[in-house]
Amino acid sequence: MTPEDRFPGPEHPDSGPRHQPDLDVLPYGTYYEPEPAGYAEAAYESETYSGYGGARYLEQHWPATGHPHDGHTQQGAHAQQDHHVQHDHHDPQGAHGPQAAHPGYEPTLPDMPSPAHQVDDPPTIELGPPLPEPGLPYHPYPAPAPNEPPGPLYVVGDVHGYLDELLAELRHQGLIDADGHWSAGRSRIWFLGDFTDRGPDGIGVIDLVMQLAAEAAAAGGYCRALMGNHELLFLGAARYGDEPVQSTAGTASFLAAWRLNGGQQHDLDRLEAHHVSWLSRLPAIALEDGHLLLHSDTTAYLEYGESIAEVNDAVHDLLADEGVDEWWDCFRRFTKRFAFRGDAGPTAVHELLDTYGGSRVVHGHSPIPYLTGAVHADDGAPPHIPGPYIYADDLAVAMDGGVTMEGRLLVARLPVN
Template identity: 45%
Template sequence: MPPAGRPLYVAADVHGHRSELREVLRTAGLVDHAGEWSGGEARLWLLGDYVDRGPDGIGVLDDIRRLAVGAAATGGHVGALLGNHETQLLAAHRFGTEPVAGWDEPGGFRGGWARFGGREADLRRLTPQHVAWIMGLPAVLVVDRHLLVHSDTARYLEFGSSVAAINAAVSVALASTDSALWLDFCERMSDRGGFRDAEPARSDDPVATMLRTLGADLIVHGHSTLTKHFGVAPQDVSAAVRYADGRVLAIDGGVYEGGRILLTRLN
């Protein structure tokens, strides 16, 4: 893990909007006009959902992988978390249309993936290298006391009670060939809304539990768009939304719903 103290940025839910991501990074000085890393020692974490819904999910994966190499060469860091759309893409790739026990979705995982915005071009262009990269992504991370996750849910704690344990369990799930296990895994990764009614005074407050268990002061997530889930009009999306008594930060600007990709500096 790179040392703290340097600029720390986050963005989430690019959903195949490759040119939009490049533009927000260029505006912030993190990439140059050719899309190559120019952020020096800055750190950038992307919080999942790179594929589906938009025109070029595989291109987004390629850009992130390339930027990670470029940033490392100058003392910076580009990292990525696993999102629910990456898990759904892998499920469609691994199981195709075969029936899944306990699930009546037409077309199995491939049918479900398509219904939730899967793009055939992403599946067609997915290579073994892309699959291996996705399978190596962590699900949760704590950086400078910020708990970075894709989804606004406490169900990550069902995988374990530490960052290392959660990521190890997710890695095991990603390697499984059991479609029933994958169905449960995808459901956990897709859960949302777990922090909206959180109250610090409650003994079962999920935000306090997440922060205390994983050792952080602020939860930062994507997944639930500001446009649909927080009532921000697409044209008014300009900054992340802090809620749950200031303990949670939502950063998904809803680019595929007419909003934008939000690049948020955390320090």
């Protein structure tokens, strides 16, 4: 079973623990692996270029010996500094499991407003061009010409706090410069959710995405993000702590479930009011260039509305006004997975496309090694993830490369073919 399934339940038929034999029901699909090319010559010309280099990139970053992330270097002001902190991402019962909880612990946030009464929300989009360093010339981005087409569209899979890996992939794509600032002009990026938990610097990831949102807007592009189930879990842990929630398997709490699913205490300690405000307003679903963007590979979105606007409004209203049990129910629904694999997978995808529009679903949430059954190699090597995984009669694209299990943090340009 996957790490997210390790909390009390189930409350819904397909959201409980999944045993390894279930993973033998494999989707029929293929990996998308583009030819290597430089960003400058291909990013605005090739309709299928995604820039991460496929197997050739893996050979460079996964040497025959050593840890697959050993080659990553620190980049920019957001590089992770706490390398002395040890994290076990394969054992949710370990250092960050329930036994790590302190009796009576209640998380506190400095001057955090309730979601229903947000105040002093710092702007993260319409900030204008970034200010130059003192003494450097200022060159504003040119305004888009009339009828100028939008820039290329990229998606980013689950990050889970792996800031260094995210910086490396964005830099490899040419989307940021060596200092971690937006360098992609009018390109468009959608993050598919799950910024925190399991990895070393979830708050650093959130800060980076908020920064890139402002810088991209100044350049005539945009950087946007979806709400994943780990955003719901993180916000619930911050707001409700150990307050009991109703579960068919007994009493549980957001804080216990968050710790069980890789919650990092230093992320909760660094969570500020402007992070809460920004996360609470993320959409759950979006449609771009015929791609229906979701975090979770589930049809549970249909339970929240018959249009994209209705779904997003329903989730935002719930986060603003409802209580702990309603939050918990929403979290549990968006933690469902695997709806698009197997013989019934294409039908499930069509349910969503027929309701919300688009010709293909692009999602994160379920790591590709679990979708394909390639979780553990016989020789103990990390799972081989050349790129996004296309399945369900080519109707679904999976983007969670399994970075928490030594897989890949995927960044890809759409469409992938």
